[in-house]
Amino acid sequence: MTTARHFLHRLLQLGAWAVLAAIVPPSAHAAPSLRQVTSVLTIPVPASAVDPATGLATVTVPSGIQLQVSSTKSWTMQVRATSATFTYVTAPGTGTPKSVAELQLRPAGGGTAAPVSTSYRLITSDAKTKGWGNYAYDVILQVTSADAGGVYSVTLQFNAY
Amino acid sequence: MKSKNLFICLAASALCGAPLLPAQSTKQITINASVPETLSLTVDATSVTLAFVTADYDVNTGLATKTAVKATTFSVSANRAWKLTVQPGTAAFTFTPTGTSVDPVKPVSALSIRTGVVAFAPFSGVTSIPVATGTAGGYAKTGNVVPVDYQMTSSLATDPPGAYVLTLTYTLAAQ
Numbered sequence: 001m002t003t004a005r006h007f008l009h010r011l012l013q014l015g016a017w018a019v020l021a022a023i024v025p026p027s028a029h030a031a032p033s034l035r036q037v038t039s040v041l042t043i044p045v046p047a048s049a050v051d052p053a054t055g056l057a058t059v060t061v062p063s064g065i066q067l068q069v070s071s072t073k074s075w076t077m078q079v080r081a082t083s084a085t086f087t088y089v090t091a092p093g094t095g096t097p098k099s100v101a102e103l104q105l106r107p108a109g110g111g112t113a114a115p116v117s118t119s120y121r122l123i124t125s126d127a128k129t130k131g132w133g134n135y136a137y138d139v140i141l142q143v144t145s146a147d148a149g150g151v152y153s154v155t156l157q158f159n160a161y
Numbered sequence: 162m163k164s165k166n167l168f169i170c171l172a173a174s175a176l177c178g179a180p181l182l183p184a185q186s187t188k189q190i191t192i193n194a195s196v197p198e199t200l201s202l203t204v205d206a207t208s209v210t211l212a213f214v215t216a217d218y219d220v221n222t223g224l225a226t227k228t229a230v231k232a233t234t235f236s237v238s239a240n241r242a243w244k245l246t247v248q249p250g251t252a253a254f255t256f257t258p259t260g261t262s263v264d265p266v267k268p269v270s271a272l273s274i275r276t277g278v279v280a281f282a283p284f285s286g287v288t289s290i291p292v293a294t295g296t297a298g299g300y301a302k303t304g305n306v307v308p309v310d311y312q313m314t315s316s317l318a319t320d321p322p323g324a325y326v327l328t329l330t331y332t333l334a335a336q
Contacts, residue, residue, distance in 0.1 A: 034186035041190065047197040052238035055199070055299035065190055086194065103192065141194050145240045145297040149198030156192060161185035 032071030034160040035132070041065060043141050055145025063108040064139035067158060068132040075128075075160055077135070078120040079105060082155045090150030098152050102143070105156075108136035120159060201238040202245070202333040203300075209233060211313045223317035231308040235292075235331060236300035242336040243296075245307060247274065247329050248289035254325035262321030269327060273312045281312045294336065 041064050049057040069075060085097035105123060106113035114121060124135055209232040217225040237243055249269045256264040273281035276293050284290065293307045300306050 031184050032186055034188050036188045036190060038190055040193065042193045042195065044195045045197055047199060047201075050197070050199050050201075050238065050240075051299060052201050052203070052236070053299045053301045055238055055240065055297070055302070067188065082189070089193070103194075139192065141192075143194070143196050145199070145238070145299060145302075147196045148241050148297075149196050152194045152196060154192050156190045157187060158190065159185055159187045 032069050032073075032075040032129075032160045034077070034158065035068045036158075037066035037068060037134075038064070041139060043139065045141070045143050050143070057143040059141045059143070061139040061141075063136035065105070065137040065156075067135050067137075069126070069129055069135055069160055070132045071126075071129050071160070073128050075126060076122060077124040077158060077160045079116065079123050079156055079158050080120045081116045081118055082157055084118050086152035086154045088148075088150060089153050090148075095148045095150070096146045098147055100154050102141065103154065104140040104142075105137045106140070108138050113138070113140050116154075116156065123158075196240070198335075199238060199240040200243060200333050200335060202331065203236045204331070205234045205236075206232065209311055211311065213315050218315070218317055225315045225317075226312060227315070228310060228312045230310045232311050233309045235307040235309065237295055237305045237307065237333060238299045239295070239305075239333070239335070240297050242294070243333055244294045244336050245292040245331060245333050246289045247292050247331045249284050249287050250328040250330060252286045254327045256323055256325055258321060258323040260322065262323055265319055265321060267320060267325055271314045272327060275310050275312075276307055281310070289332070292331065 041061065043059055043061055043064070045057055045059050049059055051057065067077075069077065081100040081103070083100065085099055086103075088095045088098070101115040101117060103116045104113040105116060107124060123137065126133070126135075209229055211227040211229055213225055213227055217227060219225065235245060237245065249272075252269060254267040254269065254271075256262075256267065258264070269284040269286065271283075273283040274290075274292070275281045282290055292309065293304075295304045296302075298305050
């Protein structure tokens with residue numbers, strides 16, 4: 001009887017360990033919290049922005065994307081596109097696919113702009129925050145004459161860790 | 162007993178400790194880009210003059226032909242395939258006589274145009290005729306600059322002295 005009780009006791013202990021291991025991931029308390037101020041950004045490209053010689057247009061939206069981060073430790077944010085090309089919303093499946101590489105991001109007010117791809121790219125690293133910290137990014141869109149008139153859409157994924 | 166204390170300690174940590182945050186936080190943002198339909202046409206000159214002089218006329222036939230090479234050059238910028246056409250505003254030239262001559266109602270078929278080295282194409286009434294076609298690109302792209310030659314015929318027998326004027330309208334459209 002004592003042996004059986006002892007066995008049951010050990011079994012409960014192991015069960016508890018298993019539950020704890022499942023619900024408390026390593027370094028859980030170091031994870032930053034991320035919330036979005038911007039959920040949709042619309043970039044109108046005016047006809048006047050198009051260089052008639054090259055057919056190119058570059059439109060910059062200062063602080064077009066705004067996020068907030070709260071972290072008790074230093075943290076890093078990365079960004080990627082969920083697809084390699086924009087979706088041509090106007091007439092899906094038609095036109096020349098527009099590469100997401102024609103979209104660039106940079107920290108607002110400076111920094112190096114880099115094209116977006118489907119692979120994560122580091123965009124910000126910072127120390128722990130005091131409450132929610134604001135982080136803004138300039139969005140730079142390039143349009144070429146291969147881009148038929150219409151609306152193009154792409155989803156960006158930001159990941160803070 | 163030691164194990165029991167550890168168990169209680171861990172359970173308390175899990176239930177009463179810091180919130181159970183994920184190891185990373187992810188958000189998605191949608192970017193919508195609105196691209197304009199671009200069909201831009203520019204021209205370097207809006208007036209072409211073909212000045213006939215007496216020496217231009219064949220003394221036997223009384224006919225003369227005058228050509229203005231690359232008299233107008235059109236530049237196209239478009240983000241889709243395009244076509245350029247031209248249409249006379251009227252079926253005949255407007256006539257302003259030198260002196261008191263009567264308007265001969267000179268037909269527009271006396272005027273022809275061409276691009277490149279192809280044969281001249283005469284106008285016919287107010288019907289538009291194709292000038293050029295091209296693909297998407299700025300005017301730095303080969304084929305998006307279109308020089309136009311003009312050729313006009315005159316006859317001593319039918320064309321009294323004066324000024325003959327015709328307005329042409331060039332239209333750029335998507336194919």
